[in-house]
Amino acid sequence: MQADRGKFEMTRVALTVNDEKRIVETPPMKRLLDVLREDLHLTGAKEGCGEGECGACAVLMNGDLVNSCLVPILQTQGAEIITIEGIAIDKKLHPIQQCFLEQGGAQCGICTPGMILATYHLLENIPQPTLLQIQEGLNGNLCRCTGYMRIFNSVLAAAAKATPQSETQ
Amino acid sequence: MTNRPQTVGSSPIRKEGRDKVLGRAQYIDDITLPGMWFGATVRSSIPRGRITSISFDPAIPWHEYTIVSAADIPGENTIVHLTKDHPCLAVTHVNHCQEPILLLAHPNRAVLPAAVAAVHITYEELPAIFTIEDSEKKEQIIWGEGENANTFKTYLMQKDQKPIPDEVWQTADYIVEGEYRTGAQEQLYIENNGVIAEYDPEKGVTVRGSMQCPFYLVHALELVFNLPAEKCRVIQTETGGAFGGKEDFPSVIGSHAALLAMKSAHPVKLCYDRAEDMAATTKRHPSRTRHRTAVSKDGKLLAGEIDFAIDGGAYATLSPVVLSRGTIHAPGPYHWPHLTVRAKAMATNIPPHGAFRGFGAPQSIFALERHMDKIAKVVGLTPEELRRRNFLGTGYRTATGQLLKDPVDMQHLLTRALEESNYHAKRKQFDAENPISTIKRGIGFATFFHGAGFTGSGERRLNSLVEIELTAEGRPRILVSSTEFGQGTNTILCQIAADALNLPYEEVLIAQPDTTLVPNSGPTVASRTAMVVGKLVERAAESLLASLAPFLPPLLNRARSRAAQYTRTQFCHAALKYLAQHGSLKTEARYQSPGDIFWDDNTYSGEAYPAYAWAVYVAEVVVDTTTYSAQVTNFYALQEVGKVLHPILAAGQIEGGVAQGIGYALYEKCLWRNGHLANNQMTNYIMPTSADLPSIHVSFEEVPSPHGAYGAKGIGELPMDGPAPAILNAIEHATGLAFNEIPLLPEDIFERMTRIPTSSTEDLDPIIDRDTQVETSEVSA
Amino acid sequence: MRSNVTEYELTAPRSLDAVLQILADSPDRYTPIAGGTELMVALGAGRLQPKKLISLWNLKELRFIEVTPDAVIIGAATTFTDIRKHPIVTAEFSILAQAASWTGSIANQNRGTLGGNIVNASPAADSPPVLLAYDAAVTLVSTRGIRTIPYRDFHISYKRTDLAQDELLHSITLSRNMHGYTTYVRKVGTRNAQAISKVAVAIVASSNHGVIESIRIGAASLRETPARLVATEQSLLKQKITPATIAKARAAILSETIPIDDIRSTAKYRSVVAANLIEEFLQTL
Numbered sequence A: 001m002q003a004d005r006g007k008f009e010m011t012r013v014a015l016t017v018n019d020e021k022r023i024v025e026t027p028p029m030k031r032l033l034d035v036l037r038e039d040l041h042l043t044g045a046k047e048g049c050g051e052g053e054c055g056a057c058a059v060l061m062n063g064d065l066v067n068s069c070l071v072p073i074l075q076t077q078g079a080e081i082i083t084i085e086g087i088a089i090d091k092k093l094h095p096i097q098q099c100f101l102e103q104g105g106a107q108c109g110i111c112t113p114g115m116i117l118a119t120y121h122l123l124e125n126i127p128q129p130t131l132l133q134i135q136e137g138l139n140g141n142l143c144r145c146t147g148y149m150r151i152f153n154s155v156l157a158a159a160a161k162a163t164p165q166s167e168t169q
Numbered sequence B: 001m002t003n004r005p006q007t008v009g010s011s012p013i014r015k016e017g018r019d020k021v022l023g024r025a026q027y028i029d030d031i032t033l034p035g036m037w038f039g040a041t042v043r044s045s046i047p048r049g050r051i052t053s054i055s056f057d058p059a060i061p062w063h064e065y066t067i068v069s070a071a072d073i074p075g076e077n078t079i080v081h082l083t084k085d086h087p088c089l090a091v092t093h094v095n096h097c098q099e100p101i102l103l104l105a106h107p108n109r110a111v112l113p114a115a116v117a118a119v120h121i122t123y124e125e126l127p128a129i130f131t132i133e134d135s136e137k138k139e140q141i142i143w144g145e146g147e148n149a150n151t152f153k154t155y156l157m158q159k160d161q162k163p164i165p166d167e168v169w170q171t172a173d174y175i176v177e178g179e180y181r182t183g184a185q186e187q188l189y190i191e192n193n194g195v196i197a198e199y200d201p202e203k204g205v206t207v208r209g210s211m212q213c214p215f216y217l218v219h220a221l222e223l224v225f226n227l228p229a230e231k232c233r234v235i236q237t238e239t240g241g242a243f244g245g246k247e248d249f250p251s252v253i254g255s256h257a258a259l260l261a262m263k264s265a266h267p268v269k270l271c272y273d274r275a276e277d278m279a280a281t282t283k284r285h286p287s288r289t290r291h292r293t294a295v296s297k298d299g300k301l302l303a304g305e306i307d308f309a310i311d312g313g314a315y316a317t318l319s320p321v322v323l324s325r326g327t328i329h330a331p332g333p334y335h336w337p338h339l340t341v342r343a344k345a346m347a348t349n350i351p352p353h354g355a356f357r358g359f360g361a362p363q364s365i366f367a368l369e370r371h372m373d374k375i376a377k378v379v380g381l382t383p384e385e386l387r388r389r390n391f392l393g394t395g396y397r398t399a400t401g402q403l404l405k406d407p408v409d410m411q412h413l414l415t416r417a418l419e420e421s422n423y424h425a426k427r428k429q430f431d432a433e434n435p436i437s438t439i440k441r442g443i444g445f446a447t448f449f450h451g452a453g454f455t456g457s458g459e460r461r462l463n464s465l466v467e468i469e470l471t472a473e474g475r476p477r478i479l480v481s482s483t484e485f486g487q488g489t490n491t492i493l494c495q496i497a498a499d500a501l502n503l504p505y506e507e508v509l510i511a512q513p514d515t516t517l518v519p520n521s522g523p524t525v526a527s528r529t530a531m532v533v534g535k536l537v538e539r540a541a542e543s544l545l546a547s548l549a550p551f552l553p554p555l556l557n558r559a560r561s562r563a564a565q566y567t568r569t570q571f572c573h574a575a576l577k578y579l580a581q582h583g584s585l586k587t588e589a590r591y592q593s594p595g596d597i598f599w600d601d602n603t604y605s606g607e608a609y610p611a612y613a614w615a616v617y618v619a620e621v622v623v624d625t626t627t628y629s630a631q632v633t634n635f636y637a638l639q640e641v642g643k644v645l646h647p648i649l650a651a652g653q654i655e656g657g658v659a660q661g662i663g664y665a666l667y668e669k670c671l672w673r674n675g676h677l678a679n680n681q682m683t684n685y686i687m688p689t690s691a692d693l694p695s696i697h698v699s700f701e702e703v704p705s706p707h708g709a710y711g712a713k714g715i716g717e718l719p720m721d722g723p724a725p726a727i728l729n730a731i732e733h734a735t736g737l738a739f740n741e742i743p744l745l746p747e748d749i750f751e752r753m754t755r756i757p758t759s760s761t762e763d764l765d766p767i768i769d770r771d772t773q774v775e776t777s778e779v780s781a
Numbered sequence C: 001m002r003s004n005v006t007e008y009e010l011t012a013p014r015s016l017d018a019v020l021q022i023l024a025d026s027p028d029r030y031t032p033i034a035g036g037t038e039l040m041v042a043l044g045a046g047r048l049q050p051k052k053l054i055s056l057w058n059l060k061e062l063r064f065i066e067v068t069p070d071a072v073i074i075g076a077a078t079t080f081t082d083i084r085k086h087p088i089v090t091a092e093f094s095i096l097a098q099a100a101s102w103t104g105s106i107a108n109q110n111r112g113t114l115g116g117n118i119v120n121a122s123p124a125a126d127s128p129p130v131l132l133a134y135d136a137a138v139t140l141v142s143t144r145g146i147r148t149i150p151y152r153d154f155h156i157s158y159k160r161t162d163l164a165q166d167e168l169l170h171s172i173t174l175s176r177n178m179h180g181y182t183t184y185v186r187k188v189g190t191r192n193a194q195a196i197s198k199v200a201v202a203i204v205a206s207s208n209h210g211v212i213e214s215i216r217i218g219a220a221s222l223r224e225t226p227a228r229l230v231a232t233e234q235s236l237l238k239q240k241i242t243p244a245t246i247a248k249a250r251a252a253i254l255s256e257t258i259p260i261d262d263i264r265s266t267a268k269y270r271s272v273v274a275a276n277l278i279e280e281f282l283q284t285l
């Protein structure tokens, strides 16, 4: 693609995305978000702001929640990335996804991929969070539709559901 | 066989929800078309002036680019909303910062920003105006002439079309005056405005994108391209929030992308980034409301004079209709023996303001509900008692003369809301605790209504049409131009059709809005979808059933709609049999104005809306006197919205609206510097995060309305109206300070709290008190 | 307006030595990038000036928290999450952990580094006031060698630091002598989370029978750099907390701060709130 002709060399970056090994040739400062969306055609991560404020682009990098709009692709060399596309288990909704669906945690849905990844990360770290911990865990994911109430409910429901099964993933 | 339980009133999974939680839903920026190029917009850097030159930096290989100017427009250079004042691309003059002048397209998205920066435009600058006051002075005329100079629209609304008799003012016990202001507010949908356009010399223009009202864009394209409607195809893609911000604006960006597609002969994607979206697209109209109210000693409103002014920005866009809704909501849910509302929408050199949830009503309701608390203070009644003495009820007439025939019980709503929020006990408790604490707590409320559907004769003019067809598999599919952008359109319309057809919710399909395939069921705005479009879906479903009746089990031939009893399989067999015989089946329903709805645009009187939602919102706040910051700590939203079609979606709508209302009141400020939005970034435009919002307790009072499907009324805009005044009323309770402008930031509270003490009583100055000395400082709860 | 990424170079050497060598050799300057939560924002906004960058992310030599009997040493590329999770930091340097906990969201804390926060040198940054109050030392490294200076001498003027062109910030050292001190930190931002400070104050103090024996006050957004409020400290030393002392301290704050009006707040608000915060702390002594 013409987008990638530039003054500097392209770099080869090998990373794992949703458990698949991927190799991309890209300018090293290209944002992980753009590599996911343009090079790997994974459009689940969204750009809401491009400045780390909204969390719509959130993915997991080596298990940590990061905003992919602020990660230069070279820094993902050898990293494991999980995007919203990698959250469902064997084509079945992950319990978190199921709870967002049932509890009305997704309205327009644009913040949802990031919100679900933030929830995933939160529940990995704190399996039974308090409301305050949920508010903190999600405070980097802006949602303009819901007023967050039903998102909190979704997280609480997912936490309740996850008690026995979560070890299996 | 038993009657299937109704899905209306239950909370099935939202139709497109699965794709959303899987990250599979395709928003416009997720879509790539073969051979697609990317577009960008060259905009004005000054608020007002004459373009003197445009030059292109030779460092850029311009031959690779498509460049569109106004000269490339095949039709009219206008973005039509209500008038044609708004150019598609500026030619000789610019009237606001960020006004589009040229469009660029290139196959490589990455090179466009530098190209935009390499177009050098010089101007002869003209003096610009940025406020309602500047606009009123008419020293600079930036729009219209004569009477209309700087004025997009005016209304005069008088109770019984009569002026207020002088003697009312002369004999009133009190005259209470106040001025209230609201700021601009950014919709801040998380998905920016974006479209992809294609052009084919034979077939015409196709635009797909993020939007609320596909047929608005069709209409805009017809003029810009001078093409018949059939050659202007618009497809709504999954839309990541809108709130009014994608009502009128897609006509602009959609026309731009289509021009680039035509000239480049490629599909062109034009998606704004956040900074451009915030700087260049519409916001909520700022407002100024002046109240002058005659009140009797016992707290009866005798007469009100309301001057309502909004800042429309540089072009008219939807300002006249925003103004209209603001005007009609200005008197609130109260009985006014005499009332005059003078309203005007003024022009400034700010990017045009446009639709935003509430559409003028949050502005005038903020003013009124703050003013009611002020009146209460002056008269010596509690805010509760003052309102109780003036509420409208069944059998009353509104300020436009509309007779309230449906049951209305604001007294009960208020009682229930104050009970649920434990208002009285909290008020006492805070009154006792505040004097000894640096943290001041307060509780306040607002009582209000919101009209559902288009204002006045709007619905009749829209003449909406809804269709339902059978798919080849024998499933019903709803065809509407009503769009889903999170509020649940897809889901509730399918629920309504499912019940009307006596089918499970899952069986009903809804088509993607594509103007070549769906009829015009009107725009998705004005809280009209559940009530107006829902009713049409119900009727179209009934007529589908009537057509299928001969094929359904004989016993049930005459059974209609909800009374029908058959299985899903039987329905499907009937449908397939019908299709085998007739090839296809599509039924329709067109809007019929209820016989008893009349509206006179000239006198501004009549039935303003077919139905109203009624509400009482209670806010609890803390004000920290160390940091002067106010925070909402608890929120109760009680409303009567007719039948609640989907409790989870409905509560979600209210919670989301309340959150936006809290942002409107306490956080979200548009900072204009010489007509530029200086804080066009999410880091500087402060919307509430998950850590800033209180628990929002939502409850409904369900009084089915005869107008909407299954008794539903509108719900979408209502929750935007109440939070701001309830919060500022609560802050007044907490601090004793009356704030009359939003957004109210800590710096504003700081200014008032640290002001020299002598001026602190100035706030109740414009009161004429005829016989008693008013005790203004102490009002018992 | 976005930058064109094809115009930027980024290298990621595997070791600190390799990075330092490049910084020393390269005639045109490389800019370090750690978590990128400052620089990538600039890139997104089309404001990233340097075109050649060198990555420090995940360099083992810079991402560590070392505990010795006398000190806790935090590598410059240690993230805020690392800091929040560290038991000794949270126990002994709780206001640093606290400041880390409100430095943007969780996603930001997973990437943003303590070193990036300091070197970026924003007057509004959250960790500097705390590090000033703890009287931290910073260690700078280059092929020329290592030097350690008091953090209070690090910031020279607006966005200018004592770091030389070929130098990196290596680590931050906190002395483990906090026993018997009272600490205070409060951030006043534009909202509860994901907020840039309008003003923030961090204090480490000790008192005996109501008399202040030692006090260090660090503050954000009151001067062009993160600031130690030395005059205010002086006005309080050896004093009992009385309305008169508080008034003197408030006057001292005004004398040594030059806050500004900007997009987030006003100068007046900032100085009065800073004084209120300090008073709030003094009232608890």
Ligand SMILES: Cc1cc2nc3c(=O)[nH]c(=O)nc-3n(C[C@H](O)[C@H](O)[C@H](O)COP(=O)(O)OP(=O)(O)OC[C@H]3O[C@@H](n4cnc5c(N)ncnc54)[C@H](O)[C@@H]3O)c2cc1C
Residues within 6 Å of the ligand: A051, A052, A053, C031, C032, C033, C034, C035, C036, C037, C038, C039, C040, C041, C056, C076, C077, C102, C103, C104, C105, C108, C111, C112, C113, C114, C115, C116, C117, C118, C119, C120, C124, C125, C126, C127, C163, C167, C168, C169, C170, C194, C195, C196, C197
């Ligand atoms: C959404 C968001 C919210 C934020 N909220 C806050 C907040 O609440 N409070 C706050 O203080 N900050 C906040 N920040 C700013 C930012 O996260 C911090 O300043 C962070 O500490 C920067 O670290 P970094 O490693 O990501 O910096 P980078 O962007 O990698 O680098 C920042 C600067 O430091 C230099 N640098 C980095 N490491 C070294 C080193 N070891 N030696 C020499 N130079 C070095 C770089 O060259 C660059 O100039 C926020 C940022 C975002 C995007």
Ligand code: FES
Residues within 6 Å of the ligand: A046, A047, A048, A049, A050, A051, A052, A053, A054, A055, A056, A057, A058, A067, A068, A069, A070
């Ligand atoms: S797009 Fe990355 S945080 Fe908003």
Ligand code: FES
Residues within 6 Å of the ligand: A105, A106, A107, A108, A109, A110, A111, A112, A142, A143, A144, A145, A146, B190, B240, B241, B486
């Ligand atoms: S659901 Fe629309 S932004 Fe969260």
